[in-house]
Amino acid sequence: MEDGPVFYGFKNIFITMFATFFFFKLLIKVFLALLTHFYIVKGNRKEAARIAEEIYGGISDCWADRSPLHEAAAQGRLLALKTLIAQGVNVNLVTINRVSSLHEACLGGHVACAKALLENGAHVNGVTVHGATPLFNACCSGSAACVNVLLEFGAKAQPEMHLASPIHEAVKRGHRECMEILLANNVNIDQEVPQLGTPLYVACTYQRVDCVKKLLELGASVDHGQWLDTPLHAAARQSSVEIIHLLTDYGANLKLRNAQGKSALDLAIPKSSVEQALLLREGPPTLSQLCRLCVRKCLGRACHQAIHKLHLPEPLERFLLYQ
Template sequence: ISYSIVPCRRTVSLSYVFIFCVSDSWSDRTPLHEAAYQGRLLHLKTLITQGFHVDTLTMDRVSPLHEACLGGHYACAKFLLDNGANVRAVSADGATALFNSCSSGSAACVRLLLQHGASIRTTCQLASPIHEAARKDHRECLELLLSCGAPVDVELPDVGTPLYSACRARAAACVELLLRSGADVHLGCGQDSPLHAAARGGESDVVELLLDFGADRSGRNADEKTPLELSTPDSAVRFALQKTGPSSLSQLCRFCVRRSIGWNRLHKASSLFLPLIIKDFLLYQ
């Protein structure tokens, strides 16, 4: 049996009553948390004026900034940050405000947090901003993270790489962005490759993207299955995987050059002393 403190809604004051309940967690979100999550900026300002601390935390260490970003409310997040909110606060389950912004798909909040020094590094294997943006197919959020140097090939236990997460979720836009940004097409989750995930998910567009970037259609996972063996009979995915023939010499050259440059320097390919058509070819443009 646990108890929590909740606001008494029958009075105008901020008095509290105790409510005892059988629960596995605390229900202790304050009016400040609620206003931030719902995007009620005027109410948020009033509460701060009345004495609520900007970094008031729940028992699970969730801050009002976490809630504002989860709701995708830029104005509330900016107000909290302007009043000293901790941009790097981490909840009990490892989530940051940046992770919540990636979850909600608010590119404006992601940009704001990055400007205020939010860390792009993964703090918890269950709450990685880049994995969340990829999984939810929030391309603009993912693009902002990558532009700030977020590691494109970080592999987490039981989660895999951002590319693997995007393939599992059939998030084609983010799969393409990650591949163009230099993600290793072979790195997934252990022996399970992104192509295995895409074949299992039944998304032919994602499968064809991966193959175009050099995915190995003959690779076997821990269950000794190839991507083809995981695909549905008579599906577009199976048809794509059954196409035979080696990659062209020009394609093999592109793979080699891109690997040599490295993902964190791919953006410099446009400044190489090469014909424009070659630069575009290297960058898949």
């Protein structure tokens, strides 16, 4: 009975079902792997990570494919990093987000690790799914040493427009030395990034006074910001009177209006030190400023004196004084 045709029939059916199931599961994993690659290329990090969880059986985060080389670079463990390289570990291994060990070393400001990776063939202009290069990460950490090493090994000081901008990141975080190194390597001082504006605009937005000073000294366009919004508009929204004085000293146009038709003075907080600084820089008050004063309940003697200073024709002056 055991060796009969019925037994062999059931056995063959079982083997066929098992083989079919195994093949089907393998096919699904291959399909998901290809789909993950597609989303990585498209830059959809969230979807790629979700699919990776399906492939690798419940991995909970997108950093699960970090190698020991990534960890050594991130922690600045030079001896461990060199040992791994000597053992034949690929220096260009990347995570699901396309983060390399060089990215990690630069983000941590570990210049010795970055140099060791570069000397062993690490891609100096590698790009993550978020558009970050190792140079961008070096500017993020504020490591001027890493910036210099990367440039020595051929890093692009000014990457393509669709990638994250190193100089904007350096200015945003107030890393003036990194900013100066990039500018010395022919980065466009007035490069406007759609979502950020020019480096000067970013410096004003984040109130990085040292960067504002240096950018102006090196010839940055004082009125070039983010489309119609000027650096003065950005400074007026903040509370740094020092930046207002710096911009106006370098000839910022106080009358320029943004896309909403507002001047820097219109954006200043009423009765703030920034508003006072802008009013002083504008000189004698205009009719629009007088109206603004009236709206703020500043009618009275001060307003009358301001009207007299305008030297208007007598009929118009009399009209304004008695309205």
